[in-house]
Amino acid sequence: MAPDLDPGAPLRIGLASDHGGHKLKLRLSRRLVEAGLEAVDYGNLQADPDDDYPDFVVPLARAVARGEVARGLAICGSGVGACIAANKVPGARACLIQDSFSAHQGVEDDDLNVLCLGGRVVGEELAWELVSTFLAARFSGAERHLRRVAKVAGLEEKEP
Numbered sequence: 001m002a003p004d005l006d007p008g009a010p011l012r013i014g015l016a017s018d019h020g021g022h023k024l025k026l027r028l029s030r031r032l033v034e035a036g037l038e039a040v041d042y043g044n045l046q047a048d049p050d051d052d053y054p055d056f057v058v059p060l061a062r063a064v065a066r067g068e069v070a071r072g073l074a075i076c077g078s079g080v081g082a083c084i085a086a087n088k089v090p091g092a093r094a095c096l097i098q099d100s101f102s103a104h105q106g107v108e109d110d111d112l113n114v115l116c117l118g119g120r121v122v123g124e125e126l127a128w129e130l131v132s133t134f135l136a137a138r139f140s141g142a143e144r145h146l147r148r149v150a151k152v153a154g155l156e157e158k159e160p
Contacts, residue, residue: 013135014069016042016060018053020077021119024127028073031128037135040069054085064113065091072114073131079118086114090156093149098122103130107137111149 013032017025022044029039042063043056053076064072072092074082079096086094094114097103098121106112115134117127139145 010036010038011071011135012038012040012069014040014042014060014063014072015075016053016056016072016082017075017119018044018051018056018077018082019047019049020053021075021079021082021117022047024117024119024122024124025073025075027124028075028127028131032131035132053081057082057085058089061086061089061092061094061114065089071135074114074116075119076116077118077120079116079121083116086116091153093152097130097134098126100129100133103133104137107134108140109142109145109148110152111139111145 015025015029029041032039040063042060044051057074057076060072060074063069072086074086074094076082083094083096086092092114093110093112094116095102095106095112096116096118097106103115112134115131117130122130
């Protein structure tokens with residue numbers, strides 16, 4: 001479930017990327033700050049063609065799961081690897097999003113807390129639209145959605 005947030009504090013949004021998403025991450029971080037939000041960068045702090053997305057996405061996903069940041073943005077070249085890595089962290093619910101409907105519906109119905117994007121796939125304006133939609137959405141808390149999220153969380157406790 002979404003963490004309790006201090007309504008007086010700026011919303012803390014975590015970001016992480018490898019070299020494939022570095023440029024988009026920097027642009028989104030700037031736009032978050034311009035919108036009055038706090039952007040927390042989990043790396044990579046430079047574009048390094050030899051870096052690996054799990055090294056940055058996993059710490060971000062852990063921070064989201066612990067409630068240290070309200071939501072996360074994980075970006076790699078396609079968004080797929082970032083999504084896979086983030087979903088290995090218990091409590092992280094990550095999804096590769098490329099349309100506005102899924103950006104809000106994923107939060108409203110599934111309590112999505114990490115938005116994954118492809119830095120080589122999605123342009124800055126579409127990415128900002130998706131991020132804005134994702135951040136504006138709220139989990140419905142409907143009984144059927146709570147039940148489904150609980151079932152997914154239960155999978156994190158079972159061995160394969």
